[in-house]
Amino acid sequence: MPDVIAPDPVTSQPATTGGPETGEPGGSSTPSGDPGGGTDPGMVEPVPGIGDFVIVDEYPALVSSPEVVYPDIAREAGVEGRVVVRMLVGRDGRVKDAVVDARHSVPMLDPAALAAARASVFTPALTNGHAVAVWVARPYDFRLH
Numbered sequence: 001m002p003d004v005i006a007p008d009p010v011t012s013q014p015a016t017t018g019g020p021e022t023g024e025p026g027g028s029s030t031p032s033g034d035p036g037g038g039t040d041p042g043m044v045e046p047v048p049g050i051g052d053f054v055i056v057d058e059y060p061a062l063v064s065s066p067e068v069v070y071p072d073i074a075r076e077a078g079v080e081g082r083v084v085v086r087m088l089v090g091r092d093g094r095v096k097d098a099v100v101d102a103r104h105s106v107p108m109l110d111p112a113a114l115a116a117a118r119a120s121v122f123t124p125a126l127t128n129g130h131a132v133a134v135w136v137a138r139p140y141d142f143r144l145h
Helices: 072-077 110-118
Strands: 062-064 081-089 095-101 125-127 130-132 134-142
Touching: 081 110, 095 110, 110 134
Parallel strands: none
Antiparallel strands: 081 095, 081 134, 125 130
């Protein structure tokens, strides 16, 4: 079951920043009108910060995710491990931001896990029948044998 509350992350790559499509972490905005599925193109998607509590009736479910590519240098060095990535899943089910959980980081493997996480697609989380943005966690295991 995905987390809805995530601890402070460590990014192994700069976090994506920018307009409403990227869901800049840490800030939240309050749009006018329907909070879950408005059709106003000027509407800004509310974005929870990492650690913000969001009440959900239905958690996001993974729809698709590319296979994680084991970095050649890590494979040659014999590096294995588990990388946990925290992802901000937007109201459209797309990953708006992804960061590595500091407690589950393997520096040689983090970029590969982040790339796979950012390309993942989910069903959106729902609250009272409306899509909401939430943070979820997903482990990526790297094993040589």
